[in-house]
Amino acid sequence: MRVTASPLILCIDDEALGLKIRKAVLEKEGYRVLTALDGSSGLNLFKDEPVEGVILDYYMPGMDGGQVAVAMRQQRPDVPILLLSAYVNLPAEVVRMVDFTVLKGEGPNELLIKVRRMLNERQRETGDEGFS
Amino acid sequence: MNLRDFNRVLRETLLLPVLLLLALAIFAAWQIRESSTALEAIDRSDALTAEINELQRLIVDQETGIRGQQLTGDPSMLAPFQAAAAPVNKHFNHLHQALLTRSDESEQPAELQELAAARDRYQLWLGFATGVLNKDPAVVNDPRMNQHGKELMDNVRASIDDLLKTETKVRKTRSASALALERREFVTLIVAAVMVGLMVGLFTISRLRKVSRAYDEALEEVKQQAEEISERREWFETTLASIGDAVIACDGEGNVQFMNAIAEQLTGWPLRDALGHELAEIFRIINEESRQTVENPVEKVRREQTVVGLANHTVLISRSGAEFVIDDSAAPIRGEDGEMRGVVLVFRDVTESRRTEAALIATEKLAVAGRLAASIAHEIHNPLDAIANLLFLLERETERSKRGEYLEMAQQELNRTMQITRTLLSLYREPKAPVPVDVKDLADGVLLLLERRLMQQGIDVEKLFTEPAVVEGYPAELRQVFTNVVLNAIDAAGKGGRVRIRVLPVAAQELRSAGVVIEVWDSGPGISEGARAKLFQPFFTTKGEHGTGLGLWVSNGIMQKHGGYIRITNSSDGDLRGACVSLYLPARSVALPSTPSQNVA
Numbered sequence: 001m002r003v004t005a006s007p008l009i010l011c012i013d014d015e016a017l018g019l020k021i022r023k024a025v026l027e028k029e030g031y032r033v034l035t036a037l038d039g040s041s042g043l044n045l046f047k048d049e050p051v052e053g054v055i056l057d058y059y060m061p062g063m064d065g066g067q068v069a070v071a072m073r074q075q076r077p078d079v080p081i082l083l084l085s086a087y088v089n090l091p092a093e094v095v096r097m098v099d100f101t102v103l104k105g106e107g108p109n110e111l112l113i114k115v116r117r118m119l120n121e122r123q124r125e126t127g128d129e130g131f132s
Numbered sequence: 133m134n135l136r137d138f139n140r141v142l143r144e145t146l147l148l149p150v151l152l153l154l155a156l157a158i159f160a161a162w163q164i165r166e167s168s169t170a171l172e173a174i175d176r177s178d179a180l181t182a183e184i185n186e187l188q189r190l191i192v193d194q195e196t197g198i199r200g201q202q203l204t205g206d207p208s209m210l211a212p213f214q215a216a217a218a219p220v221n222k223h224f225n226h227l228h229q230a231l232l233t234r235s236d237e238s239e240q241p242a243e244l245q246e247l248a249a250a251r252d253r254y255q256l257w258l259g260f261a262t263g264v265l266n267k268d269p270a271v272v273n274d275p276r277m278n279q280h281g282k283e284l285m286d287n288v289r290a291s292i293d294d295l296l297k298t299e300t301k302v303r304k305t306r307s308a309s310a311l312a313l314e315r316r317e318f319v320t321l322i323v324a325a326v327m328v329g330l331m332v333g334l335f336t337i338s339r340l341r342k343v344s345r346a347y348d349e350a351l352e353e354v355k356q357q358a359e360e361i362s363e364r365r366e367w368f369e370t371t372l373a374s375i376g377d378a379v380i381a382c383d384g385e386g387n388v389q390f391m392n393a394i395a396e397q398l399t400g401w402p403l404r405d406a407l408g409h410e411l412a413e414i415f416r417i418i419n420e421e422s423r424q425t426v427e428n429p430v431e432k433v434r435r436e437q438t439v440v441g442l443a444n445h446t447v448l449i450s451r452s453g454a455e456f457v458i459d460d461s462a463a464p465i466r467g468e469d470g471e472m473r474g475v476v477l478v479f480r481d482v483t484e485s486r487r488t489e490a491a492l493i494a495t496e497k498l499a500v501a502g503r504l505a506a507s508i509a510h511e512i513h514n515p516l517d518a519i520a521n522l523l524f525l526l527e528r529e530t531e532r533s534k535r536g537e538y539l540e541m542a543q544q545e546l547n548r549t550m551q552i553t554r555t556l557l558s559l560y561r562e563p564k565a566p567v568p569v570d571v572k573d574l575a576d577g578v579l580l581l582l583e584r585r586l587m588q589q590g591i592d593v594e595k596l597f598t599e600p601a602v603v604e605g606y607p608a609e610l611r612q613v614f615t616n617v618v619l620n621a622i623d624a625a626g627k628g629g630r631v632r633i634r635v636l637p638v639a640a641q642e643l644r645s646a647g648v649v650i651e652v653w654d655s656g657p658g659i660s661e662g663a664r665a666k667l668f669q670p671f672f673t674t675k676g677e678h679g680t681g682l683g684l685w686v687s688n689g690i691m692q693k694h695g696g697y698i699r700i701t702n703s704s705d706g707d708l709r710g711a712c713v714s715l716y717l718p719a720r721s722v723a724l725p726s727t728p729s730q731n732v733a
Contacts, residue, residue, distance in 0.1 A: 014587070015514050015518075017518060017541060017544065017545065018514055018515075018517060018518040018521075018545075020541075021518045021521045021522055021525070021538075021541060022518075022521055024521075024525055024538075025521045025524055025525055028524075028525060028528055028529075059510060059584055059587060059588050060587065061587040061590060062590065064588065086509060086510040086511075086512075086513030086514055086517070087509065087510055103513070104513040104514060104516070104517035105513045105516060105517065107517075107520040107524075108520055108521045108523075108524035109524070
């Protein structure tokens, strides 16, 4: 069941237009997508919905990506997080905490590869758990 | 000794001898009067003696007359006797009177007595003689009678002789005393004259000494003053010669009179060659950019009669053709009467410092770009990411309406990217002359570039501007200033802080023409007293390694170039207690067309 159902991804970014386009790209690839324009509303969705992966922007008003990641790890450490940023010099501790990082300049293909890997790993992990 | 003292001494030297000589003359006159009194007394004695002799002669005449008459019986013989009777009496009276009035003589009583005796005896004889005349000749011829008459006459003669003798004695005494007086007067006068002479001499000497002493002192003083003046002159010359800046002094006609070593070095003219030459020949200055000759500062000083500075970018061309960027000022040299006697020119080679300054300004420009780089990368990457995603979708989308939507969005994102790159470029691209700049647009543009940064720091920006506020200026430079100020405010406010930006047009005031004031407040800690004084100095920073320490220094320069100013105070606003930066820009820029070196393409 889990394998056939398309994965639910939470996308958090303060850039409304960019977020809308990113959602379209991910949906085109067959993912289900939830979006939030800031950290706190994103965390609410994360708590309420069965999110399987998170695409998180770093620079945001209010909570930044690092703070959101910390909160998510506290709630559900098993959900993989992909940090998407236009900024190259991300703080090392934030990079260590998340599973993947993608630069905004790298393009949609790179993003989709990383998303696929992220979800595959999770599937494997949960699958292992499921079978053990 | 001043002139008044000197005149007093002169008066004294003239007046005292005159007074002394006058006293001497009065004294001499008195002495002469004394001696003439003595001589008069002698004269009186002589007159008295003569009168006594006359009296005696008259009495003898009378006796002779009587005797003749007795002997001859001729009555005509009696004529002298009778004629003398009245004069004898008169003489007796006269003598008596003369003796009485002569009160000063010690012999007076004796003489009066003798005169009285002579008169008595004469009366006796006269009575006898008259008696004899009235008797008959027989009686007259009686020898006894004759004897008696003779005795009587002898007595008269004896008395008169006594009187004569006494008077002679008196005359002798008088003569002796007159002589003694004369001698005494002579000695006294000599002594007085000698004393006066001595006094006049001594006094004159003392006065002359005083004058000569004063003269010596004055001479010494003049000598000392001359030495002092010469020393001071030397001192000034040494000072001028060893001064670190170049100094050229000209006379009123603008001919070189003095140059120090540095001036010789910069102009390439040794003083001995330059002396008397026109300044324009020695001090050739042109504008750095236009290469046009700059007005001779001597002319300018003559015209304006005040201290003048050179315009910026003045280049001095030395005799050898070498060029130096110089900074200088010229000032009139005035005499005590306020008339201009010449012009002094002080200048220095600022080529090196201009180069350093230019390098620092360039450094700061790069630093501003560096500070913006992360923000700009972010700003560009966001729309680029969106465009890449849209292209990805377009590739896979077949539905027409969707494709149109994607294309529209791509265009939108592309516009945004171009806007950002334009803003970024405008930091560097600068027009050659001041252009109208809308301060509101400028502020918006800067805030756009800094948007991410503000967001990242969670800084709340309060924008108090809506109306366009146009000034004349160089937009890139003004943007640099504004970026600097806002970045400082962001740094000061810190995470979660607040910044307020207000743009307000201001009317002309006493010292300020109409223009625009931009105020930037922050919620930071404000500026410490110690830092405030150094804010505009190059290399002063409160940000440690993160600051170049050039931001405000360059900003200040840019504001001054525009005829504006930048002021930083601590806010008294209860709401925002940090620093408050006020930027004032005049509506009409005073900035000159910019220099090529400041235009970075």
